[in-house]
Amino acid sequence: MKRDTLPNAQARLAVQPISRDVLAEKYFKSGETSLEQLYGRVARALASVEKPKLRTEWEQKFLANLHAGAIGAGRIMSAAGTDIQATLINCFVQPVGDAIQGVDDEGYPGIYEALREAAETMRRGGGVGYDFSRIRPKGAYVKGTASMASGPCSYMNVFDQSCSTVESAGARRGAQMGVLRVDHPDVLEFITAKRTPGRWNNFNVSVGVTDAFMKAVAEGAEWELVHSALPGPKLIEEGASQRADGQWVYSRLPARELWDTIMKSTYDFAEPGILFLDQIRRDNNLNYCERIEATNPCGEQPLPPYGCCDLGPIILTNFVRHPFGEGGQPAFDFDEFEKVVATQTRALDNVLDVTFWPLEQQRAESAAKRRIGVGFTGLGNTLAMLELRYDRPDGREMATRIARHMRDAAYRASVGLAQEKGAFPKFNADGYLAEGTFASRLPEDIQASIRQHGIRNSHLLSIAPTGTVSLAFADNASNGIEPPFSWTYKRNKREADGSRSEYTVEDHAYRLYRSLNRGDTLPEYFVSALEMSAADHVAMMEAVQPFVDTSISKTVNIPEDYPYDDFKDLYRQAWRAGLKGLATYRPNSILGAVLEATPVNKDAGKPAEASPAVAAPAMAQPPVDPMRTVIEKRPSGGLPAITEKIEYWTSEGQQRLYLIVSFLPVTTPDGHSVERAIEFFMPVGQSGESQQWITATMRMLSLAARGGFLDRALSDMRKVTWDRGPVRLGTYEKPDGTHVPRWHDSEVAAIGYAIENLIAQRAQAAQGSLFDVEELPATEPKVEPSTLVSPSAMAGKKCPECGAHAMIRKDGCDYCTQCGYMGSCG
16 A cells, blocks of 8 residues: 555654655665655566456555555565666575586586586575585595595585675675574584684585484484485594495484584574474475475475575555554554455466576476465564553464465466466475365365466465564564564665765554554553563464465564573474474673663653664663674774794795784673784885785784684694695693794794794783794884774674674574674665
C-alpha cells in the first residue's frame, strides 16, 4: 500500500533521515530520486517475463504490492531492471568434491573448480554456502601424488582468502557458510578453528549434526569419526579400520566429549552453529530427488548443490489496523495479507526468469525446482502494535496464525501458477506429498489441489534476516522474525568522502507509539531481545517453524552469565522440537560485550541522556585485557621507544639490522602500569636487498600489534622457512648449562625471534633502553600523528562501515553495535 493508504498513525510518520539516506545509497540507481521510481523499475522488470498482453496489468499489480509492503530482498531491490550483470538471488549453495580439480568420482566439482565457481558467484552478488565434508581428512592417503591429505580446514583457508579478495556486485564482500558433518574425522579442528583470531573471518560455520549423534550424546555412547577415503599408513598403524559399509573409522571418542567441545566453542565464540541434518531432510518436499547437506550463509535456506534462495519479505507492520488501540481494537488484516502473499509468490517466481545467473548449473537447478522464499519482516514490532508480548503465549499464537496464513496463501497461489504456467519439472505428486514431508502436513484441500494440478514451486517460504531492507523500506521495523534489539540508538555513518554523519535511529513501533502522545510510560509489551529469556527466543522458533518449508534465520541472544548447562539444553530443546538449526550469541570477554544503547526509561517514554557513541542495550562490561584491545591508530605525540641492533648470520655471512619499537603505556585492571609494543620500524638509511620486505613486515607487525594479536603474528614469523639455509641468531642453554648457537629456518623467523626477545627484555627492565646511544641510526622514522580509539568502544570484529570494533552476531547476521551496519544481510 502507498504511504497515503497506510493506517493513519503510520502515514503520519515522517521518513527517518537514516532510512532516506540508506535507500539512496544502496538502492537508488542513476536518475532515481523517489521510492515510486525505484518500485516502478522493479515492477517493470518482474512483469517483463509475463505474456506481452499481460505485462502492463502485472506491472501495476506488482507496483501496488510493493507499496503494500511486499518488497524483494536486497539484490532484487538494487539490481532488478538495471543493466548490471548481477544476480537478483541473494544466496547459493556450492558443491565441493574430493578432488583438487575437475570432478571427483561422484561428479562433484574439485576444490579449485568449486573455488572458481564460488568466486564468480560472489562477484555477481551472491553469498555461498558449502559442505566441505566430502574432502578427505588430514592424513588420508592421496594416491595420485603418493602423499597425505591436508584436510578440509586447510582448503577453507583458501576459500576464506578468496572471499576477502572478491568484491561482489553492488560493492559488498561476499558472505559464506561452511559446514562439516559431525562424523568427519577433522571435525574437532573445524569446531575450534575460530578460536584463532582472524581465521575464517569471511565464514559463518556450522556443524551438520545427525539424529544418531544426538542419541549417542543422550546415551553416553562412543562416536566414530569416519570417511570413505583410505587413511595414510600412520593412521592405520594407530588403529584406523574399515567398517562393513566401506567407511574408514579414523578414530573414536565419547559423543558427549565431542558435544561438549562444540558447545564450549559456541558458548565462548558464538560459532559453530548447529544444523540438524536429518530434520532438514525429513521435512524436505523434494527428499525423493535431492540431498541437502548445507545452507546459505544465514541459515534460513537449506539447499542442494547449486540451489538458490530467491527471497522477498513482506512488511507485517503494514497490516496492523488500529495499532496500539488507535481508533479501535488492534487487529491484523489477514485477508489483505493473504492477497499480498499471493501476488508476492508470482513476483518471486518471475525473478527466476529475469535474473542473471552466475553459473549455468544454478540456472538449471532453479529451472528444475523453482524454489522461492516468501517471508516476512517486522514480527516483533507487529506484536507490540497489537499489544502482545513477543515472549508470551498470546504473542506466539499470533505469530503462528500469521505464519499459517502465509503458508496457505503461498501454496494456493503456487498451485494456481502451475495451472497457468506449469508445475516445476521435477514434480512428482507421490514423492512430494509422501508422509513426513512439509507438504504432507498442508490442509487437505491444498494437498488435493497439488495432486490434481501440480505446483509451480517446490518450496515457497523462508524467514531471512532483513537488516538493510527493513531500515530502508520499513522505517526500521524489527528485523525478520526477531524482537527489537533496541528502541533507539545513535548511528555514526562514514560517508564516501571520508566524513562522518551522525543519525538518531528509532525503532518503528517505538516512534509510532510516541507519535500517538500516549503518555510517559512504555507499556509492558515493549520487550526487546535482551529483556527476554533464551528459552522464549527458542519458543518463538518452535511456534513458527512448522509453517515454514525451509528454515528460519534467528539469533538467540543470551546474557553473559547464562549458565553453561542451560545453554547446552537450548540445543537439545531445539532438536527435540524439530527445529532445523540454532544459532546463539553470548557477549563475553572473548567476543566483546554488546555496547550500551541510548537507554529508554519505561517510566518516562523518552530517550535518556547517553553518549552518542553507543548503540545497543546496556549490559555489564567484562574486564578488558589492555594488551589485546584493538588500537585503531597511533596516539598523537611521542611514545617510549627503543632501537635495537640485531646481528645474525646467513649463508652470505654476518648481517646487521636496526629496528625501532614504540611502546604504549597501559593500565591493567588491577591498576598496574605496563608497556605494550604497538609499532615497529626499520629506520631509513639501511641498505641491503632485504630492506623492502623487512619494511613491509614491520608494517604488518604494527597492524597486528594494534589489533591485539602480536603474539600470533610473531609466532607465525617463527614458522617461516626458506631455501637458502638456516640462520643463526642467539643461543640456547643445554641441560648441562652450556650455551650453543640457536638456528632458525629463515631470516624472517630469526627476526621474529629477536623481536620476541626484545619485548621480553623490555618488560623485565625497570627503566632505560637496551642499546648504546652511539648505535642509534642517524635518521628517525617519520610518524604521522593520529588519535587513539577508546578501548571501551571495541566490542567485536571491525565494522567495515564505521571502523569501530563493534561487530557482533544479531538477527542471524553481523551487526555493528556502534553504527548499526548490517553486514551482508538484507
